[in-house]
Amino acid sequence: MTTVRTRFAPSPTGYLHIGGARTALFNWLYARRHGGQFILRIEDTDRERSTRESVNAILESMAWLGLDYDEGPYFQSDRFPRYRQVIQQLLDAGKAYYCYCSKEELDALRQEQMARKQKPRYDGRCRNRTEPKPGVEPVVRFRNPESGAVVIDDLVRGRVVFQNEELDDLIIARSDGTPTYNLTVVVDDLDMQLTHVIRGDDHLNNTPRQINIMRALGAEPPQFAHVPMILGEDGSRLSKRHGAVSVLEYRDQGYLPEALLNYLVRLGWAYGDKEIFSMDEMIELFDIKDVNKSASTFNPDKLLWLNHHYIMHDDPLHIAHHLRWHLGRLDIDPAEGGPDPLLVVLAQRERCKTLVEMAQSSAFFYRDFEEYDLKAAKKNLKPEALAPLKKLYEQFKAIEEWEPEPLHQIVIDTAGTLGLKLGKVAQPLRVALSGTSVSPPIDVTLHLLGREKTLERIQRAIQFIEGRD
RNA sequence: GUCCCCAUCGUCUAGUCGGCCUAGGACACAGCCCUUUCAAGGCUGCGACACGGGUUCGAAUCCCGUUGGGGACGCCA
Numbered sequence: 001m002t003t004v005r006t007r008f009a010p011s012p013t014g015y016l017h018i019g020g021a022r023t024a025l026f027n028w029l030y031a032r033r034h035g036g037q038f039i040l041r042i043e044d045t046d047r048e049r050s051t052r053e054s055v056n057a058i059l060e061s062m063a064w065l066g067l068d069y070d071e072g073p074y075f076q077s078d079r080f081p082r083y084r085q086v087i088q089q090l091l092d093a094g095k096a097y098y099c100y101c102s103k104e105e106l107d108a109l110r111q112e113q114m115a116r117k118q119k120p121r122y123d124g125r126c127r128n129r130t131e132p133k134p135g136v137e138p139v140v141r142f143r144n145p146e147s148g149a150v151v152i153d154d155l156v157r158g159r160v161v162f163q164n165e166e167l168d169d170l171i172i173a174r175s176d177g178t179p180t181y182n183l184t185v186v187v188d189d190l191d192m193q194l195t196h197v198i199r200g201d202d203h204l205n206n207t208p209r210q211i212n213i214m215r216a217l218g219a220e221p222p223q224f225a226h227v228p229m230i231l232g233e234d235g236s237r238l239s240k241r242h243g244a245v246s247v248l249e250y251r252d253q254g255y256l257p258e259a260l261l262n263y264l265v266r267l268g269w270a271y272g273d274k275e276i277f278s279m280d281e282m283i284e285l286f287d288i289k290d291v292n293k294s295a296s297t298f299n300p301d302k303l304l305w306l307n308h309h310y311i312m313h314d315d316p317l318h319i320a321h322h323l324r325w326h327l328g329r330l331d332i333d334p335a336e337g338g339p340d341p342l343l344v345v346l347a348q349r350e351r352c353k354t355l356v357e358m359a360q361s362s363a364f365f366y367r368d369f370e371e372y373d374l375k376a377a378k379k380n381l382k383p384e385a386l387a388p389l390k391k392l393y394e395q396f397k398a399i400e401e402w403e404p405e406p407l408h409q410i411v412i413d414t415a416g417t418l419g420l421k422l423g424k425v426a427q428p429l430r431v432a433l434s435g436t437s438v439s440p441p442i443d444v445t446l447h448l449l450g451r452e453k454t455l456e457r458i459q460r461a462i463q464f465i466e467g468r469d
Numbered sequence: 470g471u472c473c474c475c476a477u478c479g480u481c482u483a484g485u486c487g488g489c490c491u492a493g494g495a496c497a498c499a500g501c502c503c504u505u506u507c508a509a510g511g512c513u514g515c516g517a518c519a520c521g522g523g524u525u526c527g528a529a530u531c532c533c534g535u536u537g538g539g540g541a542c543g544c545c546a
Binding site: 009010011013043044045046048049099103106110113114115116117118119120121139157160161162163166167168170171173174175176178180181182184185200201202203204205206208226228229231233235236237263266267268269270271272273274275292293294295296297298299301302303304305306308312348349350351352361376380411412415421422423424425426427430431436437438439440441442 | 470471483505506508509538542
C-alpha cells in the first residue's frame with residue numbers, strides 16, 4: 001500500500017481565510033491519521049496578483065495553527081520549465097493545440113451563447129487549424145474528449161458524473177507562454193505523487209477537466225474529496241463582509257489556535273455528540289469520509305464559546321504563554337514587574353472569552369489605569385466609601401502576610417466592624433484597585449496587585465472622593 | 470441561462486443496513502438556583518425532519534417530482 005500524501009495549495013493573493021484553514025486542516029488530519037505526508041504548495045502562477053506578503057501571511061497562519069508540513073512550501077513559479085515541458089508533450093501528442101482566437105472574439109462567442117440560453121463554452125474553432133495566424137501569439141488549449149463521461153468517486157460526494165460534451169477545450173498556456181491553473185495543478189499533483197486531493201467544493205467542476213488531462217498524460221488520477229463550503233450568516237459564501245475571515249485576524253482578536261481548529265473541524269463533521277477535540281483526538285477520530293455534503297454556516301458565537309472553553313480548561317501555562325503575547329501588544333512586559341501571567345490566567349479565565357479581553361482587563365495589574373470607569377466611580381466612590389477605604393488602608397498597611405486568605409479576612413472583618421454589607425466594602429475597593437466594577441474576586445485581586453500598588457490606589461481613591469463636589 | 474451539488478431546531482450537528490425517534494446533544498435565547506462584582510457552574514424551558522407524491526406492515530432514513538439554497542461556466546486560482 002502506498003503512503004498517503006495530501007496537500008494544501010493556496011494561491012497567495014490574500015491572507016489565509018478560515019475556509020482555507022479548514023481545507024488545510026482536513027488535509028493535515030488525513031495525512032497524520034494515515035501516517036502519510038502533508039505538503040504545502042503555493043500556487044503563484046498569476047504573477048499579477050500573487051504577493052510576497054500573502055505568502056508570509058499564509059506561512060505565519062499555518063505556523064500559528066500548528067499545521068506543520070512535511071514537504072514544501074513548493075512554489076509553482078519555480079516550476080515553469082516543467083510545465084512548459086508538459087505543454088509541449090501534449091502538443092506533440094496532438095492532445096493540445098494552438099488557438100488564435102482573440103479575447104474579443106471569445107467574449108462575443110460567450111455572449112452569443114448566453115443569449116441563446118446555452119452554457120458558454122469554447123466551440124473548438126481552432127481545433128483543426130493547421131496554419132498559424134500571422135502576428136497573433138496563440139494560447140494552447142487542451143483537446144478535451146468529445147464523447148464519453150468522467151466518473152468521479154468522490155470521498156465525500158459519492159459518485160459524480162460529468163458528460164464530456166459539457167466540457168470544452170480549456171486553455172492550458174496563455175499567449176505569453178505561462179501555464180494556467182488547471183495545467184499546473186495536474187502536473188504538480190502528479191509529480192508530487194499525491195494520493196488524495198482534498199479541497200473546496202468550488203473545485204468540483206474543475207475535477208473532470210483535470211482528470212482528462214491526467215489521462216491524456218497517461219496517469220491515474222488521485223482520489224478526490226470535495227468538502228462543502230463555509231457560508232456567511234446570510235447564506236452566501238463567507239467573505240470579508242461577514243466579519244473577520246482571516247486566520248491572523250482571529251489570532252489578533254484573542255482566539256486560541258486550538259479553539260479555531262476545534263470549531264473548524266466540527267463544521268461539516270461530527271463524532272456523535274462530542275464537541276471538544278484535542279489535536280490527538282482529531283487525528284484519531286477524523287475521517288474525510290464522514291464529512292457532510294451540505295454547506296455550513298459560520299457561527300461566531302459558537303467559536304467564541306469554544307475559545308472560552310479552551311481558555312478555562314486548557315493548561316494554564318499554555319494560556320499564559322498566549323496572554324504574554326497579547327500583553328505585549330498593549331506594551332506590557334510582565335518580566336518588568338507585576339504578577340506572573342500564570343496567576344493572572346488562573347484569576348481571570350472564567351470571565352474572559354478572548355485573550356484580548358483578558359489582557360485588557362488585566363492591564364491594571366501592571367500599570368496604573370488612566371481614569372475610573374465613569375459609572376463605576378459614580379456608584380461606588382462616594383463619601384460613604386471613605387470610612388471602609390481608610391480602615392482597609394490601615395489594615396493592609398499593617399498586615400504581615402500578603403496572601404489571599406488573610407486579605408480576605410480583612411475585607412470581611414472591615415465590613416463586620418463597620419456594620420456594612422460585604423458589597424459596600426468590596427465594591428468600592430474593587431473600583432479603587434482596578435478602576436472598574438469588574439475584576440477577579442477581591443482577595444485574589446489584592447493578592448495579585450501587591451501591597452504597594454494597593455496602598456497607592458486606595459490613597460488615590462480617597463483623594464478622588466474627597467475631591468468630588 | 471446551462472451543468473454540478475445540497476436540504477433535521479435560528480446556527481453546528483446526532484440519527485449504524487427503514488422500526489428502539491413521543492427526533493438526541495452543543496451554541497444562542499428565556500427563566501430559576503448559587504453569588505462580595507463580573508463570570509463560571511447547576512437546573513428548566515423554547516425550538517427542526519422544506520413541500521408533494523410514491524415504495525413498505527412501518528420512512529427523518531429508499532425512489533420521483535416541486536420548491537429553496539450553493540457552486541461552476543476567465544489568457545483567476
